[in-house]
Amino acid sequence: MIYPNEDFEQEQFVSWFRIKYPYWLIFAVPNGGNRNIIEASKLKKTGTLAGVPDLIIMMNNRILFIEMKKRVGGKLSTVQKQIILKIESLGFPVLVCYGAEDARNKFNAFI
Numbered sequence: 001m002i003y004p005n006e007d008f009e010q011e012q013f014v015s016w017f018r019i020k021y022p023y024w025l026i027f028a029v030p031n032g033g034n035r036n037i038i039e040a041s042k043l044k045k046t047g048t049l050a051g052v053p054d055l056i057i058m059m060n061n062r063i064l065f066i067e068m069k070k071r072v073g074g075k076l077s078t079v080q081k082q083i084i085l086k087i088e089s090l091g092f093p094v095l096v097c098y099g100a101e102d103a104r105n106k107f108n109a110f111i
Helices: 006-020 037-045 078-089 100-110
Strands: 025-028 055-059 062-069 094-098
Touching (some): 006 025, 006 100, 062 078, 078 094, 094 100
16 A cells, blocks of 8 residues: 655645634744755754754644654654654653644644
């Protein structure tokens, strides 16, 4: 069986979220992708940080981070694990979600 990639799953979750919760803010952190060395250097100098979760949700004085992974076979990198621990140590919740359905379920349980 072929499963959708992480980008597709994230797109499905964001679309669902924006329809269901239009009064809250969701946005992506564009850390991924292939870049040339000049662009990568510029992004790093201006604050891009490897391992930051894919999505940030702001809702009524609360901030939630979501790291999306593909439904099957997705796993956190060492850098992602370190950043998640840092974010949580600062008092912010992080959900690691394996596909759009998992993200919807975990988000609904969170709120």
